[in-house]
Amino acid sequence: MFKQIIGEKLPPNWQAFFQDLLHKINPFEEVAEPRVLQIPADNKALIQLIAQDAVLKSLVIKAEGYMIIIPKGNYAAVKRRLQEFGYLLT
Secondary structure: OHHHHHOOOOOHHHHHHHHHHHHOOOOOOOOOOOEEEEOOOOOHHHHHHHHHOHHHHHHOEEEOOOEEEEOOOOHHHHHHHHHHOOOOOO
């Protein structure tokens, strides 16, 4: 609406201002397939395993509140690795 009233030819500072506004509209990308799992806070053995095992550390992303994010494509590898330690994921 501003451009309709003022005109399409805007000074660079106004163009930058409007570009900044456009970048702030819906700035996040929605991701379709990561798995988010929460580790029970009282399961110290599992917390320690995920924190210290080099393979699991490379496959998951740690998040707040004892949560881990498993990117698309890593779930099967995480499942296999946990099975090696006696954990079963369905």
